[in-house]
Amino acid sequence: MLKNIFIEVGLIARFTGRFFVEVFKPQFEFKEFLRQCFYIGNKSLPLVVITAFIMGLVLTMQSRPTLLEFGAQAWLPKMISVSLIREIAPVITALICAGKIGSGIGAELGSMKVTEQIDAMDVSGTNPYKFLVVTRVMATTLMIPLLAILADAVSLYGGYLGCNIKGVVSWDLFWNQIFDTLVFGDILPSIIKTFFFGFVIGIIGCYQGFNSSKGTEGVGQSANSAVVISSLLVFIIDLLAVQITDVLNLN
Amino acid sequence: MTTNKPIIKKESVISINDLNKAFGDHKVINEFNFNLFRGENVVVLGKSGSGKSVLIKLIIGLMKPDKGTIHVLGNNVPELNSSELDEMRVKIGFLFQSNALYDSMTVRENLEFPLRRHWIKTSKQDVNALVIEALTNVGLPETIDMMPSELSGGMRKRIALARTLILKPEIILYDEPTTGLDPITGKEISQLMLDIQKKYNTSSIIISHDINCVKIVANRIVMLIDGTCYATGTFQELENSKDPKVKQFFE
Ligand SMILES: Nc1ncnc2c1ncn2[C@@H]1O[C@H](COP(=O)(O)OP(=O)(O)OP(=O)(O)O)[C@@H](O)[C@H]1O
Ligand SMILES: [Mg+2]
Numbered sequence: 001m002l003k004n005i006f007i008e009v010g011l012i013a014r015f016t017g018r019f020f021v022e023v024f025k026p027q028f029e030f031k032e033f034l035r036q037c038f039y040i041g042n043k044s045l046p047l048v049v050i051t052a053f054i055m056g057l058v059l060t061m062q063s064r065p066t067l068l069e070f071g072a073q074a075w076l077p078k079m080i081s082v083s084l085i086r087e088i089a090p091v092i093t094a095l096i097c098a099g100k101i102g103s104g105i106g107a108e109l110g111s112m113k114v115t116e117q118i119d120a121m122d123v124s125g126t127n128p129y130k131f132l133v134v135t136r137v138m139a140t141t142l143m144i145p146l147l148a149i150l151a152d153a154v155s156l157y158g159g160y161l162g163c164n165i166k167g168v169v170s171w172d173l174f175w176n177q178i179f180d181t182l183v184f185g186d187i188l189p190s191i192i193k194t195f196f197f198g199f200v201i202g203i204i205g206c207y208q209g210f211n212s213s214k215g216t217e218g219v220g221q222s223a224n225s226a227v228v229i230s231s232l233l234v235f236i237i238d239l240l241a242v243q244i245t246d247v248l249n250l251n
Numbered sequence: 252m253t254t255n256k257p258i259i260k261k262e263s264v265i266s267i268n269d270l271n272k273a274f275g276d277h278k279v280i281n282e283f284n285f286n287l288f289r290g291e292n293v294v295v296l297g298k299s300g301s302g303k304s305v306l307i308k309l310i311i312g313l314m315k316p317d318k319g320t321i322h323v324l325g326n327n328v329p330e331l332n333s334s335e336l337d338e339m340r341v342k343i344g345f346l347f348q349s350n351a352l353y354d355s356m357t358v359r360e361n362l363e364f365p366l367r368r369h370w371i372k373t374s375k376q377d378v379n380a381l382v383i384e385a386l387t388n389v390g391l392p393e394t395i396d397m398m399p400s401e402l403s404g405g406m407r408k409r410i411a412l413a414r415t416l417i418l419k420p421e422i423i424l425y426d427e428p429t430t431g432l433d434p435i436t437g438k439e440i441s442q443l444m445l446d447i448q449k450k451y452n453t454s455s456i457i458i459s460h461d462i463n464c465v466k467i468v469a470n471r472i473v474m475l476i477d478g479t480c481y482a483t484g485t486f487q488e489l490e491n492s493k494d495p496k497v498k499q500f501f502e
Contacts, residue, residue, distance in 0.1 A: 108355075119313050120351035125337045125368040 015207045019137055022130050029135050036139035044100045044147060048093050052151035055088055056080070056158025061165065073167065077177040080159045085182060086190050089151040091238055094197035097144050098230040102205040105136055106226030109209025110219035118210070133210070137202035144198030145191060152190075185250035193241040197234050204230040255292060255445065255470050255486075262289045264422055264454045265310060270319035272305060279305050281478030283319070287422070287454050292444070294457045294465045296500050297475035303458045304348055306475065307424040310456070311345050312336050323422070341368065344420035348427050348458075350411035352399040359395050362386070362414050385413040388443060405432045412440065416447065423447070423455040429464045441467040462501065474500070 060080050067073045109132060112118050121128040156178065163169040208222040208229070265287035272280040279302035287293055297303050308314045310321055312328045321328040326339055353361050362382045366373055373381070386392045389409040399407055408431055415423065428444065429437035441464040447453055448468075459465050465472065465486065472489050474482040474497055482489060482497050490501045 112353075115354075116347050116349050116351040117353055119308075120345075120347060120353070121364070122313065123311055123340055123343075123345045124365040125340055126364065127333075 011211075012204070012207055015210070016203055018129060019134065019203065022127070022134050023138070025130065027130070029131050032131060033135040033138055036135050037143050040097075040101050040139055040143040041147070043104065044097050045150075047096050047100065048147050048151050049154050051092055051096060052089055052155040053158040055092055056084055056155030056160075057162045058158075059083065059088065059155075060159045060162025064162075064166065076163055077159065077169065077174050078181040080162075081156060081178040081181055082186060084155045084159060085152050086186055087238075089155045090148045090190050090194045090197065091234065093148040093151045094144060094194065094201065094234045095231055097140070097147065097198070098201050098234060099227055101140060101144075102201045102226040102230045103223040105140075105202065105205030106208040106212075107219055107223035109133075109206055110212030110222035113210060113212045114214050114216075114218060133203075133206040136206055137199060140202030140205075141195055141198040144201065145194040148194040148197075149191065185245070189241060189245045189250055193237060196237045196241075200233040200237065201230045204233065255468060263287060264289050264324055265456070266320075266322040267310075268320045268322075270306075270309065270321065271317045272302070272309060272314065273317055278478055280309070280316070283475075283479055285473060285480050287456060289454050290448070290452045292448055292455045292457060292468050292470045294459055294469040294472045295475055296459075296465070296472055301475050302478060303475055304426055307345070307426060307456060307458065310424060311340065311343060337368070341418060342421045344415040344418065344423040346411055346415045346423070346425045346428055348430075350407050352407055352411055352414070354399045356398075357395075358386070358391075358397050358399070358402075358410055361399070361410065362417055365414065365418050381417055385417045386410075388416065389413045390439065405436055408432060409436075409440065412443075419451055421451075421453060423453055425455060425457045425459070427458055427460070429459060429461045434463065437461060437464060438467070440464075444468050 060076060063079060064073060064076060067076055067079065109118070112132070118128045118132070121131060160169070160171070160174050163174060205226040208226040212218045212222040263286040265285070267283060267285040270280050270283040270285075271278070283306070295303050295306065305314065309316050310323065310328065312331065315329055323339055324342060326335065328336070328339070331339060353364065356364070359382055362385055363378055366378055366381070382395065383392060386395060389412055391406060391409055391413070394402060394406065394410065399410070402410065408428070412425075412428060415425075425444070429440050432440060444455065444457070445468055448455065455468075457464075457468055459468075469486055471483060471485060473480055474489070476482075476496060482492065482494065484492075489497055492498055
């Protein structure tokens with residue numbers, strides 16, 4: 001069992017290593033890259049927006065009673081903005097994308113694998129790794145940060161509405177407070193880590209798809225493991241990110 | 252109905268020596284020797300699971316043999332690097348048993364795929380003309396903008412055949428070209444294979460169970476039994492063979 005995990009980790013590392021070799025080879029598949037970017041954005045945008053909005057709103061509403069005990073409800077925008085920007089919006093976005101995009105890539109490449117479409121590309125003189133994997137991984141690495149930034153904005157808007165359900169905070173005051181609170185050290189690490197989230201979601205989805213075993217069951221399994229492993233890695237990266245920012249004194 | 256005449260043997264385009272391939276303990280190809288001569292259509296006959304598909308995948312370089320050499324147009328396939336392999340594959344058409352049409356692409360994009368190689372310089376009009384010619388050859392010009400999922404099984408087979416033939420390869424490897432077709436279409440496809448052979452002097456390996464197709468296209472038949480080249484000869488020779496292992500295929 002433990003041995004299998006190590007073997008799997010080794011294989012994923014090798015698959016990832018290949019990405020860095022292939023990405024620098026000429027003939028970038030730009031059209032396929034754009035298609036994937038559009039697809040990713042299009043597919044997860046509504047879900048990301050709705051979830052981020054609700055998270056912002058709910059977090060604010062639930063934090064208010066606690067702050068009220070200390071008579072500190074004026075701190076509400078400060079507090080929620082830090083938790084939303086630093087943690088909740090990026091991680092929720094990544095998890096949604098792991099579920100939607102990661103499983104989609106795993107299933108798509110998995111079914112291409114079992115129906116020999118990947119072999120057919122090879123025979124047709126197009127490097128399937130470059131055409132399928134490099135484009136998808138680049139697309140997730142670019143699009144998930146964009147979606148996360150959008151989620152930041154939407155969740156803060158949810159927070160603003162949450163503040164105004166019981167009590168009044170003007171639009172200007174709310175944003176002034178947030179921008180006074182948030183510093184470079186809050187925003188930058190939270191954006192940087194989403195690039196890593198995007199990368200692992202793409203690479204794990206592709207890895208699972210490429211190594212799909214024969215049959216429909218194999219495809220389902222690929223999609224499933226893509227979600228499980230990439231969600232787990234999102235949390236692990238999150239954990240590492242907090243340690244690193246700590247060391248760099250950005251907390 | 253007359254059968255295809257044997258070819259006077261001269262230059263060999265594929266030459267296989269002492270080929271071995273096993274999956275675990277299961278020896279699929281065992282000490283296999285074989286020559287394909289220019290302009291010749293050879294049919295490979297064998298039971299289901301006898302390793303016919305594995306054999307042609309070894310030839311195109313999708314699988315690596317455990318032992319032995321496969322010389323295709325003078326190059327030993329297992330020793331080629333990826334760009335040499337690609338150069339060789341332009342001259343070889345490969346029809347997958349499962350068709351392996353790209354199901355996220357239209358029929359047109361499927362056929363254009365082998366022309367994507369960056370070192371093939373063709374203008375847009377030429378590409379279009381090639382696509383239409385290939386589709387007309389298989390009798391399906393009206394499907395050009397359809398998706399593979401909208402086609403019937405037999406139509407998919409014919410589109411896959413068109414994709415195989417679009418680069419006018421010197422050597423064609425057909426994996427069950429007429430399986431799943433009605434007898435009339437099957438006969439048309441067999442006739443098309445024969446026409447291509449005559450017109451471009453192509454050499455082909457054809458895997459088929461369809462005795463009618465075999466009768467039309469074969470110059471020579473090779474029996475793949477127990478991983479070796481068990482018997483070889485013309486249709487008549489093998490049909491009149493006394494060996495029960497050979498005879499059973501013709502009953
Ligand atoms: N990737 C693989 N891994 C393990 N075993 C394999 C693999 N591919 C083929 N085999 C085995 O090799 C044997 C030959 O398979 P192959 O697909 O060549 O049969 P075939 O002669 O084409 O049969 P059919 O007429 O049914 O297509 C089978 O027993 C199969 O189990
Ligand atoms: Mg087969």
